[in-house]
Amino acid sequence: MMNASRIVVLSLIATAGLAATACATSPMEDASALIGIVYTTRMPSGPIAARPFCTHEGGGMLVIDDAFSDEWAFASIDCRGRTIIALQRFVEAGDGHVTWHILDTLLLPPYQNDYVPDQPHALRLFDTENCELDGRQERYFIALVRWGERDRIDWRTGVEQAWDFDVARGRIVPLSPKRVVCYRPDPP
């Protein structure tokens, strides 16, 4: 009985230690720790087994050579309220689930996901759906944008930061905002 109690106490201490370690990591460390992880996902909001406080929130196949790639994708991962973008490579698929290998990650600054009427100038995450790179929409990239005065004139938003997915190097790479133009979307 004594031994059992000691085991319980030691287990609690170990669990508390792990929790403390998890909480002690910064968002940047969370992003770094995801690199190299292989995980399986069925649908958005599922936890990533190796980092259980991180959830896979969704993703999409990258467009390469004018076709959706079967091999390369990006994912949005939430770790304790912060969004991390991952560049990931297909490993295997089963019945309704897919296994991915994360090659690189990008910690995004906090941004507004919802269209809150009283925050018209909040930072928002856009992608090729509403943006052009060098005047074209040929490959998938992401941009952080903010409404400006100009969107009232020609619907263009301000572009603060943008990133591309370099599958040859397995990296998420910054793009010059000067190369990117994004447009405020039409009302629903």
Place this chain on the structure above:
Amino acid sequence: MSTLAWPLERNQIRRSLSNHAFGMVRNGGARAHQGWDLLATPGTPCYAIADGTVKFANLRGALGRMIVLEFEHRGRTLYAAYCHLSTIITGERVQVRRGQRIGHTGNTGNAASMRGDDQHLHFEIRTSLLPGMGLAGRLDPATLLGPAPIGWTFFEGHGQKISTAGVQGLKVVGVNVRERIE
């Protein structure tokens, strides 16, 4: 070639107004609407219109939670986009079957202010991977599914099909009435 399914069980253009159908139908013809807005209270199940592969399942700006399904139709590769969803129950690169439930409607993205009869599924048919602004890279869903259901013509549940009378629209099995999916 199998017949396409409809994205919802009950398919009716929002408020039965043509400016919620496809085309240059907004701002007196000056702005585009890129698909159909199908009336749906949040939580309404959405179905894959064809066998295919999910290419995108994530939040996407103004379109909110969105699924893009790649499918083959009459020798063409097309993409069905389901937007403003509340929940997505599939993932990127997952293969789905026609009639499979893949998500639930919602008010995400710039549809957050939608209430009552304005709540909807924004549904597009795309010809392009990255379709761009305006109507570029998109088709009128009527091209595939038949005339826009302005005034709903049928209710198709799993195991029941109830016709309604005295409303506009066509009711053609295999065209705008989804086959029963068992």
